[in-house]
Amino acid sequence: MKGYRKYFLNKLLWFLVTFVFAFILNFTLPRLMPGDPVAAIVSRLAQGLSDATGVQAIYQQYADLFGTNKPILEQFFIYMKNVARGDFGFSFSQYPRTVADALKSSIFWTICLQFPAIIVGWLIGNTLGALAAYLKGGFDKVLMPVSIFISNFPAFGMAVILMVIFGVTLEWFPTSGGYGFDLIPNFSWGFIWSVIVHYQLPFWSIVLISIGGQAIGMRSMSIYELNADYVRYARFMGIKDRKIVGYVFRNAMLPQVTGLALSIGTMVSGALVAEIIFSYPGLGFTLYNGVMGQDYPLISASALIITVMVLSANFIIEILYGIIDPRIKAAQAD
């Protein structure tokens, strides 16, 4: 147990360090943007206002509100304090809505969409890859090129094609939104059904793009394990094939778990694009709106939340990995 605690603390420390680093990047990068975002808003608001002092007053008011007229270090501490309270300031493009308010619901949608989709894609991909390695022959010959092709397929391409086939041509599923635009969120059957129907296309497009890469990885891991010495030895010992296959896949799975931790960032980026294509009310779409509206508090906050989500997912996977793989415990105990 001591070894495991050390592993856990190590990972936790690493999580915190990356978080701080990401936080600083998040703060600084958007503020390097040339041009004054407050001036942009004011010029939009003050159109038709000929009174120069009036424009000046509006500018001053907004600059105070967003804190952009203070030195950058002070802005950073204000930002840090505010973020700790869950206050990301006002959204530029949706003023007077706060960023926290704009993001609150989208986090929920994103987690509900991406988490299950990535897990399902990972499971299906690994199963297919393992089957390809074990069955070989025709199955492998078909599955491999298809997997390579799919894993290279751009995420938005998959989303668009699913949308055109199932949404536009067959009209099985709606093409945009998280629920019917004529509905108000509530707990009636009509609403839940609408959510389920809207869920399908984004979900499957994310699943499909994550299958390919996982299948390829699992296949080569399984082939490697199937040729390992312990498999030959077990065969000589006359151990049943099924039992050997069980061992092989357990061993091949382990690197795939780490693989998931490492590729989750890429997967999330694909999923964000899928959200944009389907106008799904998640973080990706909010981010897109932020970009379109030149809304840096919104972009910064969404980027921060996406990073935190990916970092946490990573952390959780690594903790699970530590539990699954006994070698970790042994290595840390030394």
Next chain:
Amino acid sequence: MKHTIQQVFHSGKFVVGFSIFVAILLTVIVYPLIITDPPLEIIGQGTFFEPGIYVNVYDSIGSPHYTLNLDDAAAKRIANKLGDEDRLAIKEWLMADGIPEDEIDIKNTEKVLDQWVNNYDPAQKIAGMTNAKRNYFVRLNNSLKGLLSTEGVSIAVKNAETGDLEETGVVAQSDYVNINQVPNVRMLLLGTDNFGRDVLTELVKATGVSLQIGFVAGITATLIGLTLGLLSGYIGGLVDDFIMFITNLFTVIPPIVLLILISFSIGQEQRGAFTIAVVIGFTSWVWTARAVRAQVVSLRNRDHVNLSKLSGHSIVHIILTDILPYIASYVVMALILQIASGILAEAALSILGLGPRTTEVPTLGLMMNWAMIYQAQILGKWWAYFPVIITIALITFSMNLMNTGLDQVFNPALRE
């Protein structure tokens, strides 16, 4: 070297990937030589013209006319004009008139028109039919009468003095022009996009630009990754710790977030294709750095390297002659993958609205972005987005095939 290349070209996967890639590259190079139209010229007035051959109507009237007596010409003309909706309406009326459903075949234009002409009577009142519907049938009948006429169309010119129309010629229904004799014919194999630009010409140009972006991004990423990996692996110690710390940080922070933040920070004006490529390169060197480091660490204490050290060679010399050749195959493979992912990253960024903001050159991502903004996918304008998706998929697919092929050549454990 020669032997290695021979071996590489024996790998089926590599050859397939390489052929696709060379075909794309050749198209990008050769196409502009043959078709010299500027790729971003707006030629269509209106959005999303369908793919096809566009023949100038004015010129075809002026071209020599030939009479061809083709039996099915009239039927084809009518079939083309008679929409599905009209056909269903005709069926509805005929059925209401008492003709059994199995005798009506709305696909058979000739028969259905025959039935219509014989049975339709505007004065007849059908029970339960609204006035609007009845008027619709009257209009339909009138338009069909126009279709069924066998007379030609007169061409008239306005007299400059009196303003009267004077007939200058008649185009008969059996008149044809030879398309080779019409001076103005424009082939739009993939139609036009939302701005009225020729999609095919634009696509070829965009593919070229995207490939350049991919190359710049890939080379940037590989150079950074290679340098950091070599330093970290060969020097070790504090340098190694520091570089690995940075590398690990960038491994977990999703590259898309960095890309978004950086390209947003650059601002719209400075965001050219080249800048975007470099930014992509700066956010994707992590994997190369890690892998190069791992290989260098295992090479560092090999006998030949130690021998080189004992002979007093400099670090640069050792790295260049004793280490680089061993990891060269890996670096080339990584470069190929980086190019592919660079092209994908540009496309994803452009869809987010953060792609290169240029009006002079198209990129695959920007084409996709415009198609999405104008809802080509909802409107069924497949030529605006589908060729783009396929091109991107083909490029990345060919590069990954090459990579897998190389992997099998240089990594004997993976050979089948």
